[in-house]
Amino acid sequence: MIGIFLVTHGTLGESLIQCACHVLNKRPPQIVQLGLAAQDDPLDILPTARQMLGWADSGEGVLLLTDIYGATPCNVAAKLLEPGRVEGISGVNLPMLLRVLTYRDRDMTNLLQRAVSGGCDGVLHMKNG
Template sequence: MIGILLITHGTFGESLIQNVCHVLNKRPPLIGQLGVAAQDDLLDVLPMAELLLKEVDQGEGVLILTDVFGATPANLGLKLLSPGRVEGIAGVNLPMLLRALTYRDRGMSILLQKAVSGGHDGVINMRQH
């Protein structure tokens, strides 16, 4: 099973996990989160991110989900990437996380595709439905 690590601003990642627990009625295994504050220095939080990455990695890799590309959480995630083993997606939302949890037993390439499509497909103009 591929682990999932959320690296987000503040408590956003923990809030996403709490909502997933509500939807699934349980806490999924191999999921972790790191909240980054505006004043945090990348090099100061990197060791904690590396530790959390190891905690959710069961040997099949880890998908890092961050909130905003170009911001500190995503920049931290970029430092952890390792092609095929540790991959990352920016723009996390609840539909993306739920899709990622559903497909993480299918391999990294399928997981990446399904997570991105879940995030994209979860954004809907409600007046057009």
């Protein structure tokens, strides 16, 4: 099973995990999150991020999910990437996370495609009637 590691601003990652737990009625295994605060130095937090990456990895790889491309959490996550083994996607939202949790027993390439499509497909213009 591919591990999931959310690296986000503040408590967003834990909030997304809690929402997924509510929908799934359980806490999924091999999912961790690191919330960064404004005062966190990316170089100081990197050793902690590396340790947490190990917690999520059972040997089948880890998918890193982060909120805003180019922001500090994304920059920290980018330092952990290893193509094919540790992959990353920015723009995490709840539909993306739920899709990832549903398809994480597949290969990394398939999971990456499902994650992006889940995140995009979950954004809809709601109309009355």
